[in-house]
Amino acid sequence: MIRKIFVIFAIAGLIMMLLPLVVNFEYKDSLNELSSQYVRGSIDDLKSQNVVTSVIVSYRGLDTLGEVTVLFLATAGVGFLLKHKKNKNSLRKASELLQTSSSFLVALIILFGIYIFVHGHLTPGGGFQGGVIIASAFLLMILSDINLKFNHLILHLVESFSGAFYVVVGLIGLLLGIGFLNINIVPLGNFGQLFSAGAIPIVYSLIGLKVGAELTAILNTMGGEQ
């Protein structure tokens, strides 16, 4: 079939195009100027142990704000597209084992999620990761009790206000004249401690809450579909 030939041609062409990038690829042997500045800056200026977090929340904060927005859009978009309807009586009930263990695990998982986003500036992890973990706790709840109803209003409030507060935190920097999304609005603290890296933990906590709420909302909407 002609179509198949074209597909093969397309894939072959694509491979031909991308192959030089793979074959001739060499790892860098040192950090470039920009990333060196980030590493030094994270230690000296931001007092943040996790350089990636510094980049995400501070240096490239606008990206992260955009990222939060994208996730928010996905929630809004999914909500806009799908009608919410609960009608799942036909589904099999979850097993006793799942139900019992989940009620025990949910609190732990949420706690773990909170830990992850609160320590985002110290250890691997952060708001997004923590948020996903929190959402996974709720996913477990949905799985164990299919007829579970979340309180929409609370989800909604958490989602909206954590997002808005994030912007407000950024705005404070702008109003202080030190730039939008500057994390230097609270004392930087000491390097390596929980209360360090300025507003990074605050921002990450807000993001964590927001992501958790949003993903839960998406799961809830999609799970509500029959």
Next chain:
Amino acid sequence: MIFSLILGFILLILGISMMLTRNNLIKIVIGFSIMDTGIHLIIVSIGYIRNRTAPIIDAAVNIKDATSQVVDPIPSALVLTAIVIGLAVTAVMLSFIVEMYKKTKSLSIDDYQELKW
């Protein structure tokens, strides 16, 4: 670790091939996800520097000489954004499929070409 880069490209090509050949909408979205994952792998691999550790300045890293001990933090930061965006797009795509399926009860992409020319 160059292996991860190659794997990334393989996933990318695989994902695209799947998007081009599968008839089922869900599988096309899966193809998209695979392609996305490939890109994420590529992004992470780009920042890797041999024999270095993650850019977290804890006990494993000498603070004074941090710049010569850690890998590039930027791709790691970028990939996080890319992942979230990929997730968002996938979620919206799937909701589209749900709605489309409701209208026609078909998951074949060939059944959705009433608009043409």
Next chain:
Amino acid sequence: MVNPIYIIILSLITGFLLSIFDKIGRKLSMTIFYGVLSFNLFVMAIWFYRLLVVDVTPLLINTAGFVAPISINLRMGLQEAFILLFSNFIALFAAIYLFKKFKKAKISSLVLYLILSMGVNGLVMTRDLFNIFVFLEIVSISTFALITLEKNLKSLSAGFKYMLAGGVVSTFFLLGVIFVYYFSGNLNLDFINTGTFNNLGMIAVFMMSLGIFIELKPFPANGWALDVYEATDSGIVSVIAVVNSAAIFYVFYKIMPMIPNNLLQLLGYAGLLTFVLSSLMGLKQENAKRLLGYSSIGQMGLLISAVVFTTNAPEFISILIVGGFLVNHLLAKAGLFWITGIVKKEKIADWGVLNHSKPLLILFGLLLFALASLPPFPGFWAKWEFIRWLIMEKMTVVAVLVLIGSLCEIAFLFRWFNLAVKKEDLQESQIETSHSMNLPVAFLAGVLAVIPVIIMKYFYQIDLIHLAPVIALIVIFIIEIIPSKIKGILSLITLGTYGYYLYPLLSGLQLFFAVIFIIGGGIILISTFNRKGLNQNFYGLLLMMILSLGNLLIAKGYLEFFLNWEFMTISSYLLFLRGKNARNSSFVYLIFSIAGAYLLMLGFAFAPAVSSDMVLLKSITQIQLPLVSIILMSLGFLIKSGSLGVHIWVPDAYAEAEDDVTALIAGILSKVGILGFFVLAVSAISHKPDIDIFYWIGWIGVLSTIIGAFLAVFQEDMKRLLAYSSMSQIGYIVASVAMLSHLGLVTALYLSFNHLLFKGLIFLAIAGVIYRTKTRNMYEMGGLIKKMPISYISVLIGIIAVSGVPPLSGFGSKWLLYSAFIEKGWYLQSGVLFFASAVSFLYLYRLIHSVFLGQLKYEHQNVKEAPIWFILPQLIFIIALMTISTFPNLIIQPLNAIVGNYIDSSIVIDGYKVTSSLGYWNGNQVMMVTMGVFMVPLLLLLLLIGKTQKVKQFNIVFAAERPESPQTTHVAHNMYAHYKKVLGGWGKPRILSFWNGVAEWTHSLGNLFRQFYTGNGQTYILHIILYMVVLYIILGV
């Protein structure tokens, strides 16, 4: 001054909280929603003003307390402000347009819309590559969701295809960006130097550029976009087609410095290809929104090629070109999409329903004219400069393709327009609309109308008298409700004032043509007083046409000339369109005229610059026009004068126009092509072209004369007969000009003046006849001499003047003509012309015989003489005709002087005697002798024959059966059938079938290309990937 980052902040905060506010009430959330959108527009308006007028330096906004490239920064410069001003403007008004839908829709739709608008602002302002990706995704995802505002299968599947395409494309963009980072160690646009990249780096740049480029919908990787345009709600689609496209286009502009030159050129050509092919494919399109989709895609392609090919241009020019195209596209396209939502008719054939709402129809027309890049809208200036620039840069092929694409675009746009204006609405359906939907459209149109004034005043310093045609149109439109006669008188007064204003500026040739255009126009205008009712939009167009004709004479430089040329084309097209069955004829006229105008534009582009403080008619004598210029311009003028080969618009346009309009067109508009030839001639006299191109133009004129005469012979419709006669007469004039001799030019001017008099006369008389008899077929008339004696006399005098028998001025013109030809040595041509004169006797005889002589038809027993308003201008023409016939030096002397300015006189005028190298002509004497010869027998007859006997009309008794239409048995029907046999195959309209073939082939070609768009989402992805691969291979070779 407000930091533009507040747009992002405010939109995000309200976006996040909007659903909470909505819990309180939709009124609150909607107020906030519109408030934020207005705020965005307000901020950009301030910034645009500050950057443009106050001239502040562009603002760089750093985030996170660090400077770029450490942190992401945003830029607010003039370009950004410009794009965002219009984007936010459209975003706000599209939201107003969607007011009713938003009121009922889920709150998430408002949130999505708000964030979409925020994303566009961020996308334009950000200077960071990865941040571009993020904002691009914000815009995309909100768009995906908004596509389903009207949730049906079409919008869902279109949205899904869009997501697949968008997903693949953005993946490649991301891949490119990440490798650009790898090679440059940076993500900030201002800090990346791709000049140092190796081959691998170039692959990265390639993928990144293509990622953005395919978002701009190049052919054929754009099927998804078309589906989206077709299926999405009009308000949302206006945002997608306009706001999103503008922002992504700006992203392309931002990364352009990074793109290597060979790739950039390739993309420029890809854009051009998109423009040409999508215009071609639009020809076959029946669905209104999809049609606009093709147009959008085409416009984006044009924009890309404009921005790529003008990278080296001076700033002034590139701003005008790119900015002009962009604004034009943004505003016109948004408005048209909104109108599709108001009209709610999918098929363009059903758009006759617009006739129920005149204001909407006018807005529709206005936006369509803007989209077609007709003056005075911004696209016109952009196209003019673009073509000039391309020719200057020796990119002739590009220029020609741009014009071909534009022509196709105009064809499909105006087919739509003609359907909307002329197609009867059979279902009698009504347009349901609301102020919230109409207002944005009207506001847009207003903005579009103001921009030209700014361009003319600040970019070009064009005298605003050149806006007079448009102003006249608007003023008459405003006072539309007053009775027709008062408007007519006002128009006459306007013409008088205009003539008074013009008079001191004119001399020589200008004055001669001013007399034809303004005084001739004024006289014929009297006949329109006969019109009943309001005659909406008539006098405005009439004035527009005459004023633009007048302005042609005082135009300085090529641009002003061309501007008025286009005004003249538009107004005459719209006048033609007023005719009852003029849908097709006016369309053909428009297409040919625009093609002619484009040829003219190309011709001007090739010509060397002329001094800008002298009128073109004078300054052009100082330069040597290159051959290509002369050829192109002559072709343009040949089309306008309806010469052989491009004459096929003439008969239908003349026949289907309103009868008084036909007189106007034949009397004065047909002279504008002659004016054009004079522009060429006065230049060629002082600077002879290398090849004697005028020799061939002369032949075309001669052949038009003979073929026109032949075609006229076989017409049943008297207006068509006269139309072909005009073609034939104009052929004489063209041939005379082409001689470039003194006598030839005098002849041409003399013929032109004569033609105005006798054609105006005959057409007005005929208009009166048609007004009374309600038919144009000659065989349905007869014996009208008794009922309409004055009209009969007019026609008689007219045809005596046409045929060139003594004593009237036609004799003088023929004498001049043959003298000139023989003096020039064009013997064969002169023989052919002589033959054509003989042929013209045939059709002239037929005209007077079939209409006025013979037996009166039963239906016409109660016919009266034509109304006084038709008779009055005829009398004026008769008096003028008699005067110049009796005292020919009244006209010959000034013409001799006019031509003497350019070339030495070859004739001697002594009293009433004109002497050329071949002999002499004394018009006065001729008149005396002829009148004597005529009067003496007449008197004798009157004296000798005391009693005349009238022949009674009798009935024909048919033997057994009665033919179905008895008129066709009359000799007047198919009168010269026997000559047709003699001519054999030569009587067939071959040229018509040639042009029909061209049209058919063009349509088939368009149809062929659109087969690419199978409607399958998977195929569209395949297109995208193949597109990248093919471009990559081309680049590699």
